[in-house]
Amino acid sequence: MIEKALKGDRSYWGWIVFLLFIIAAGVYSYARQLDTGLTVTGMGRDVSWGVYIAQFTFLVGVAASAVMVVLPYYLHDYKAFGKIVIVGEFMAVAATIMCILFILADMGRPDRVLNVLLYPTPHSMVFWDVTVLNGYLLLNIISGWAVLGAERKGVPAPKWVKPVIYLSIPWAISIHTVTAFLYAGLPGRHLWLTAVLAPRFLASAFAAGPALLILVTYILKKTTGFDAGKEAVNKLAVIVTYAAVVNFFLIGMEFFTAFYSNIPGHMHSLQYLFFGLHGKGQLVSWMWFSMMIGLGSLVVLLVPKLRKSSTWLIAACLGIVLSIWIDKGVGLILGGFVPSPLEEIVEYFPTLIEISVTLGIWAIGIFLLTILLKVAVAVKTQD
Amino acid sequence: MDEQRREFIRKTGLGVLAGLGAVSGLFPESSMESAVASTSSGDSASGKTRWGMVIDTRKCRGECTRCIDACHEVHNVPKFDNAKDEIKWIWKSPFENVFPGESKQFVSEETREKSYLALCNHCDNPPCVRACPTQATFKRRWDGIVAMDYHRCIGCRFCMAACPYGARSFNWRDPRPAIKKMDPSYPTRERGVVEKCNFCSERLARNMQPACVEACPEGALTFGDLNDEQSEIRVLLDRNHTLQRKSELGTRPSVFYII
Ligand code: SF4
Numbered sequence A: 001m002i003e004k005a006l007k008g009d010r011s012y013w014g015w016i017v018f019l020l021f022i023i024a025a026g027v028y029s030y031a032r033q034l035d036t037g038l039t040v041t042g043m044g045r046d047v048s049w050g051v052y053i054a055q056f057t058f059l060v061g062v063a064a065s066a067v068m069v070v071l072p073y074y075l076h077d078y079k080a081f082g083k084i085v086i087v088g089e090f091m092a093v094a095a096t097i098m099c100i101l102f103i104l105a106d107m108g109r110p111d112r113v114l115n116v117l118l119y120p121t122p123h124s125m126v127f128w129d130v131t132v133l134n135g136y137l138l139l140n141i142i143s144g145w146a147v148l149g150a151e152r153k154g155v156p157a158p159k160w161v162k163p164v165i166y167l168s169i170p171w172a173i174s175i176h177t178v179t180a181f182l183y184a185g186l187p188g189r190h191l192w193l194t195a196v197l198a199p200r201f202l203a204s205a206f207a208a209g210p211a212l213l214i215l216v217t218y219i220l221k222k223t224t225g226f227d228a229g230k231e232a233v234n235k236l237a238v239i240v241t242y243a244a245v246v247n248f249f250l251i252g253m254e255f256f257t258a259f260y261s262n263i264p265g266h267m268h269s270l271q272y273l274f275f276g277l278h279g280k281g282q283l284v285s286w287m288w289f290s291m292m293i294g295l296g297s298l299v300v301l302l303v304p305k306l307r308k309s310s311t312w313l314i315a316a317c318l319g320i321v322l323s324i325w326i327d328k329g330v331g332l333i334l335g336g337f338v339p340s341p342l343e344e345i346v347e348y349f350p351t352l353i354e355i356s357v358t359l360g361i362w363a364i365g366i367f368l369l370t371i372l373l374k375v376a377v378a379v380k381t382q383d
Numbered sequence B: 001m002d003e004q005r006r007e008f009i010r011k012t013g014l015g016v017l018a019g020l021g022a023v024s025g026l027f028p029e030s031s032m033e034s035a036v037a038s039t040s041s042g043d044s045a046s047g048k049t050r051w052g053m054v055i056d057t058r059k060c061r062g063e064c065t066r067c068i069d070a071c072h073e074v075h076n077v078p079k080f081d082n083a084k085d086e087i088k089w090i091w092k093s094p095f096e097n098v099f100p101g102e103s104k105q106f107v108s109e110e111t112r113e114k115s116y117l118a119l120c121n122h123c124d125n126p127p128c129v130r131a132c133p134t135q136a137t138f139k140r141r142w143d144g145i146v147a148m149d150y151h152r153c154i155g156c157r158f159c160m161a162a163c164p165y166g167a168r169s170f171n172w173r174d175p176r177p178a179i180k181k182m183d184p185s186y187p188t189r190e191r192g193v194v195e196k197c198n199f200c201s202e203r204l205a206r207n208m209q210p211a212c213v214e215a216c217p218e219g220a221l222t223f224g225d226l227n228d229e230q231s232e233i234r235v236l237l238d239r240n241h242t243l244q245r246k247s248e249l250g251t252r253p254s255v256f257y258i259i
């Protein structure tokens, strides 16, 4: 099937070359990082995680969100998702691979990564995260490929695929729950020490993921003529709307708990992120931008007429993705480290090398997605 | 709802509760009771050693750094000039940084101006150990020291996020060029792994006191077995009111402060 990715027009190849170029730059930067150590990043003793772990967190959400198309289609036999389900699954595959790469990029000794499996440690949440992420990757590759392969031959998908797909549904929830547990169980990091972290992760994932999916379907339609169907997109837009409502509701809960209780530790990180603390507030404009654009997009989504117009929908989806990317992919991780356990405020600025590695990993993911979708569209349109 | 169903629900409910009870009985580590006790009281059992330290801050002179220098020298701790790459096992910080939860109003001038020693607390209930995915950070069963295996550490820095005391440092770059005087009796670390105070386990094995304790000219640091009622450290703890850093987090630090 993969040979279908080798046939394409000029713009397809141009896109591939462009991605390869960014990947090459990323690989070069990563080589520099391997050579000198993580000191080439902006991370330090106080803010000891940065964009890598933040991207990881955001992308686990994107991966998990495939369940929003898989569940209605396979469990409720919602036919309108017939064409889009494979897009969702392949997006999950690409996102999961990016997650794994971001974890590797963040490690001080990536050559020892197998130690996680050689010395399995159930009381560590990382152990569970590695397990569920890899499992999820397998489940999605297997089910996506098997269903597509059967479709190509024009035969029904093999019987064993169904249970695999059913298993992937709770599994998707688990990957993002366990990811939240990575942070939520740490004493002394008040921003993360909240029971709504996992629910918030899921809500933001089910908003940002399907919003991204809508954007991908528009790109597919534009570039390949593959149309996922108006009904599918409308349904996805409704999912995005509800999930975004829940997401912003939960963010509001965090504010209420912190500021009404007035406990300094609980307020500090939020104060730092949204208002600045002791004169330092590098992320303040980012966070307000995230809030404004997120809530603005939500308003657009809440009006059925706007939601049904593709221009407004595209704008709103872009807004939701950007808003949640900032909230989760920037604010949440960095905010957890400020103030430090000794109540010092240390700010973090990613370096060029770090940004280049980050872009490189994104490019690898988008490259994979391009190839996978190329194959999928070729099979679906039988050319 | 009819009687039968109600009865069924009652019974299954009881069954689940009984099950949970049995589980927590079988695995004392997981029982709810121990979780509650560990946050506040519940001094450790005797029999095993639990190394601990009392820092008498009344005796500690503000500008003195003898203990810090001694520690960093015998453990080949590198010295970098920037805060980002910094590695430290023991250091001094102001009261409000070392004890952020303690009272902040009308603090005496002396307390406000003095700096206080901070180091790994060798917690009895260490969150860093819980978080580490490879057991590269582990608690020694026989003496309570929270130790590290530099050869196993993958550098994921989960322990750094988990430690509520900022006690851990990461080797962001090769430490060796930044070591002033190499001490061949203790291994240097490689780039990419985490390190922290080890309560001088290498010296304890040779029946020596920790380097910081030995170096202090004022006798402000007392080291000993917290589980031994006769020990000097226990006598000090009996006679003085002491503080543990962020004791409300239930980590049960083994380092105590007389303020
Ligand atoms: S002080 Fe920090 S590093 Fe030391 S044992 Fe406690 S949690 Fe672990």
Ligand code: SF4
Pocket: B131, B132, B133, B134, B135, B136, B137, B152, B153, B154, B155, B156, B157, B158, B159, B160, B193, B194
């Ligand atoms: S950095 Fe090393 S010691 Fe710390 S959690 Fe990771 S593997 Fe364990």
